Amino acid sequence: MKVKAKFKNDITSVRVLAKHPMETGRRVNKETGEKIPAKYIQELTCEYDGKVVFVAQFGTSVSQNPYLAFAFEGGKKGESIQLRWNDNTGDIEKTDATIK
Amino acid sequence: MTMRTRLSLIIIACLFACAGIVSATPEEDKKAFQKFYMQKFPGIALEDFANGVYSIDQDAREQWEAMNDFPPYEDDLEIGEELFNTPFSNGKNYASCFENGGINIRQNYPRFDTERNTVITLELAINECRTSNGEDPLPYKKGDLARISAYMASTSEGSLINIIIPNKGDGLTAYQAGKQYYYSKRGQLNFSCSNCHIQNVGRKARSETLSPSLGHPTHFPVYRMKWASLGTMHRRFDICNKQVGAQPLAAQSDAYKNLEYFLTYMSNGLPVNGPASRK
Amino acid sequence: MNTKTLLFVLLLSFASFATISQSATQSHAKIAIQQANELWQQSIAAGHAWNTIQPLVAQAKQALANKDFETAIALANEASAQSKQALIQAEFEKNNWINNLPK
Numbered sequence: 001m002k003v004k005a006k007f008k009n010d011i012t013s014v015r016v017l018a019k020h021p022m023e024t025g026r027r028v029n030k031e032t033g034e035k036i037p038a039k040y041i042q043e044l045t046c047e048y049d050g051k052v053v054f055v056a057q058f059g060t061s062v063s064q065n066p067y068l069a070f071a072f073e074g075g076k077k078g079e080s081i082q083l084r085w086n087d088n089t090g091d092i093e094k095t096d097a098t099i100k
Numbered sequence: 101m102t103m104r105t106r107l108s109l110i111i112i113a114c115l116f117a118c119a120g121i122v123s124a125t126p127e128e129d130k131k132a133f134q135k136f137y138m139q140k141f142p143g144i145a146l147e148d149f150a151n152g153v154y155s156i157d158q159d160a161r162e163q164w165e166a167m168n169d170f171p172p173y174e175d176d177l178e179i180g181e182e183l184f185n186t187p188f189s190n191g192k193n194y195a196s197c198f199e200n201g202g203i204n205i206r207q208n209y210p211r212f213d214t215e216r217n218t219v220i221t222l223e224l225a226i227n228e229c230r231t232s233n234g235e236d237p238l239p240y241k242k243g244d245l246a247r248i249s250a251y252m253a254s255t256s257e258g259s260l261i262n263i264i265i266p267n268k269g270d271g272l273t274a275y276q277a278g279k280q281y282y283y284s285k286r287g288q289l290n291f292s293c294s295n296c297h298i299q300n301v302g303r304k305a306r307s308e309t310l311s312p313s314l315g316h317p318t319h320f321p322v323y324r325m326k327w328a329s330l331g332t333m334h335r336r337f338d339i340c341n342k343q344v345g346a347q348p349l350a351a352q353s354d355a356y357k358n359l360e361y362f363l364t365y366m367s368n369g370l371p372v373n374g375p376a377s378r379k
Numbered sequence: 380m381n382t383k384t385l386l387f388v389l390l391l392s393f394a395s396f397a398t399i400s401q402s403a404t405q406s407h408a409k410i411a412i413q414q415a416n417e418l419w420q421q422s423i424a425a426g427h428a429w430n431t432i433q434p435l436v437a438q439a440k441q442a443l444a445n446k447d448f449e450t451a452i453a454l455a456n457e458a459s460a461q462s463k464q465a466l467i468q469a470e471f472e473k474n475n476w477i478n479n480l481p482k
Binding site for chain 3: 132288295355
């Protein structure tokens with residue numbers, strides 16, 4: 001995941017680009033005629049200071065390489081946030097980022 | 101004056117006017133082209149047309165700027181730079197084929213080669229560099245060729261498009277052919293490029309806002325979200341053709357090269373800002 | 380001639396009639412496809428081929444291979460009709476593209 005986090009006026013704004021194919025499971029491989037198996041992020045969370053500050057429940061309607069922008073109250077410059085997503089095939093990705 | 105004299109004067113005036121339309125110089129064409137858009141969208145600076153539909157649609161622009169926090173073409177650009185700097189098997193490299201080592205030259209393409217009497221686009225020049233150094237040509241329209249072209253375009257960021265039509269050779273004919281292609285209706289839907297991008301610019305075709313042709317060439321190769329990959333201008337021409345029910349042409353065909361030549365000339369004076377992302 | 384011979388002659392003529400009508404349709408289909416192909420090539424040369432024509436010609440050839448002659452002819456005729464439209468378009472645009480310049 002690529003992450004940018006900025007703290008201003010008591011609010012931390014976060015922008016995330018997750019790299020993920022987000023396959024719905026309904027697309028057909030033109031060469032083989034087979035359905036491409038579903039692979040999509042189910043949940044993406046952001047933690048700060050041990051607490052979950054943001055949860056997004058994705059599904060098959062979100063397209064490839066989802067871009068997300070959200071904000072939470074609090075945060076502090078120099079502190080870190082932990083982003084994590086898991087998908088329906090059991091894959092997980094974790095990324096830490098420093099709040100600027 | 102008599103009716104007859106008046107009539108002949110009118111006819112003569114019409115002939116002059118018609119001759120003016122047909123034999124307008126490229127410079128006059130460009131001025132009329134740019135003036136049309138400046139008048140249609142007052143308040144937009146000339147250079148901002150390089151951002152295409154995002155210069156005329158505020159909501160789309162905000163979404164686009166947000167997405168460009170993490171430009172989707174970043175990885176492709178890195179690969180392109182690496183490919184550009186990798187020497188061929190014979191030890192030479194791309195820099196040896198181009199003026200200024202291939203850096204900051206995008207704004208001069210396409211150019212008209214008076215010796216070979218044909219339009220040379222940047223993609224064509226890249227592949228000719230490969231073949232003249234014993235390498236296989238790369239497939240056009242996407243992939244590694246688009247990545248190399250994207251890298252070269254990125255070294256021209258901010259440079260103003262400067263297409264030249266030489267005095268000798270058939271450069272003017274190529275330009276005119278491109279111009280005619282642009283304005284001719286084609287396909288089962290009987291649309292010309294101008295029907296969407298001039299007459300209906302700013303309006304919607306289904307859910308999408310039609311963008312101005314002014315500024316179209318500046319940001320190629322383009323990372324199109326729909327393709328989830330880079331594509332060259334000829335790749336986009338293919339889709340335009342399909343969308344109006346016309347048969348797409350081979351990349352670097354004369355018709356496409358001449359069209360690119362005409363279009364880029366129309367954007368003379370605008371800054372290069374490729375690669376860029378678009379829907 | 381007797382009844383048996385008469386019946387035999389009638390049967391033979393029916394059989395040959397049936398064969399004649401089948402090969403007439405097959406050659407009709409071939410001619411239709413050939414014409415469609417020629418017109419399509421002309422539209423390509425004129426620079427105004429439509430992208431709907433190629434699939435029609437391909438499908439017509441496929442129908443011919445499947446011995447579905449009626450379909451082959453129908454598809455080939457549609458391809459020919461569209462090619463003719465494309466040629467009309469090419470001719471018209473030669474003189475009228477100028478009307479699309481910005482005013």
